[in-house]
Amino acid sequence: VIDKGSEKGAIVVFDTTARRTEEGPDLFVLRNTLMARGDGGCGGHRAASSERLSVPDRDADMRHVIETHPDQALLYRLNGDMNPLHVDPEVAERAGFPQPILHGLCTYGIACRSIVEKVCAGDPTRIRRFEGRFTAPVYPGEAITTEIWDGGTEVRFRCSVSDRDVTVFDDGYCLLSTAGKN
Numbered sequence: 001v002i003d004k005g006s007e008k009g010a011i012v013v014f015d016t017t018a019r020r021t022e023e024g025p026d027l028f029v030l031r032n033t034l035m036a037r038g039d040g041g042c043g044g045h046r047a048a049s050s051e052r053l054s055v056p057d058r059d060a061d062m063r064h065v066i067e068t069h070p071d072q073a074l075l076y077r078l079n080g081d082m083n084p085l086h087v088d089p090e091v092a093e094r095a096g097f098p099q100p101i102l103h104g105l106c107t108y109g110i111a112c113r114s115i116v117e118k119v120c121a122g123d124p125t126r127i128r129r130f131e132g133r134f135t136a137p138v139y140p141g142e143a144i145t146t147e148i149w150d151g152g153t154e155v156r157f158r159c160s161v162s163d164r165d166v167t168v169f170d171d172g173y174c175l176l177s178t179a180g181k182n
Contacts, residue, residue: 006041035134053131053173055156060147064114068102070141076103101137107144107169108132111159114146115174119155125177132157132172144168153178 002011012034018027069075073086081103084091092100112130120126138144142161149156157172 001042003042004040009040010036010042012036031131053156054171055147055158056149058149061150062118062148064118064146064148065143066110066114066146067143068106068110068138068140072106072140073100073102076106079103079105081105097137099139102140102142104134107134107138107159110144111146111157111169111172112174114148114159115155115157118146118148119150119174120176127174128177129173129175131174132169134168135170136161136166136168138168152176 002013004010014032016030016032018030019025020027077086085095085097086100086103089099092098108130111132112124112127115127115130116122116124138161142163144159145162146157146159153176155172155174155176157174158167159169159172160167
């Protein structure tokens with residue numbers, strides 16, 4: 001738990017390591033970071049912000065737009081995230097949002113889909129690492145534009161909602177295997 005202060009909230013980080021057997025080699029590590037808004041001042045670690053891999057200071061090499069659907073948060077509940085913030089207008093309003101927000105997993109998936117389609121020729125097995133920083137919510141029904149800077153095996157990206165002129169996922173980094181090698 002990283003305590004950002006009573007005005008800023010807390011960050012909860014946990015890792016999940018996947019192996020075929022208990023003693024086997026790591027297949028992958030999934031790092032989840034949860035924002036606990038309003039829960040700062042809890043006495044957790046006061047770690048400095050980690051260094052981010054920001055996007056280049058030039059125009060993107062390509063853009064990819066994906067429309068979300070107004071019922072998309074309802075569909076994403078099938079992933080097991082039953083948080084009412086994504087479907088209940090009253091809960092969303094109490095949390096400070098004008099309406100229910102799209103799951104972060106959906107935004108993350110849309111960003112990944114954009115890289116797979118635009119850079120990986122449809123081959124998701126090329127992705128070795130995928131990360132970034134959520135910076136604003138997406139509302140179901142909004143279009144997400146992914147700007148992509150193609151650096152070969154290292155791809156930088158960010159996602160925005162142009163109708164609100166807001167970046168929703170920033171400092172995106174994707175490490176790829178070379179074509180045909182897994």
